[in-house]
Amino acid sequence: MAKRKRHDPLELLLRRADAARLLAFFKSISERMATAFSDAAKLVPAARGDGPAVSARGNLRRLHLDRAFRIAAAEAGYAVVTGTTSPPSWNYPVIRLGAFSLTLGIVQRATAYGPRRLRSHGNYVFDHVARNEPVNPQGSLLSAKSEVVEVIPDGALGAFVVAEPSVHVPDSPLYLGFMVPSPNLRHTYFRCSLERLIGLLQERVAVERRPMRKKVERKQPKLKKQLKRPPGE
8 A cells, every 4th residue: 555645734834825924923823822811810810619710711711812813813914714613602713824724722631641632522623624634644545556646725624723721820821732633533633832833934934035145157177278399399
């Protein structure tokens, strides 16, 4: 079985995109998401066992995260589409970045050292990630002789900018990241902290802005013609 070519999520993100613009968005969303946690904790202080207050703080934080996403997108010049959950109960923002459609997500761990998983398993989440199989690093083609070329349209893949909250540290996120889950949500095809992603984008911008060196044309040395001496000399 021939293994499918692995798609680089960063390259898919940058496809036909301006790296500096992407960098501005992810820097802004990272800062604003951290502020959303801080503001919600200040406005609704809650003890760990105070269920109603903890729930209210979580709802307020979710509102602030939504606003943070929309403002960061608008500042970077990305159009925001508002999606609706199924069945309809609330809305969520979506922007298109290269091959990805990006929205918000909350992650959590089942155990202290377990993998981070999306908290929501609503129908809209499954719809969002339904076409993610082409970025499965373990995927394989049906035939070694297949000549089928995978084409991933812009915005076809579902990704999330995610935050991990904690009742122990309510005023700051434990983790902020970029995440591409599997269609069944049991696995994560790609996950990268926003800090790491911002670093990668900074490197790309630096390379793109680096002035190209002029090729120095070197003159080829010419051999001096030797004068022919008359016979007998």
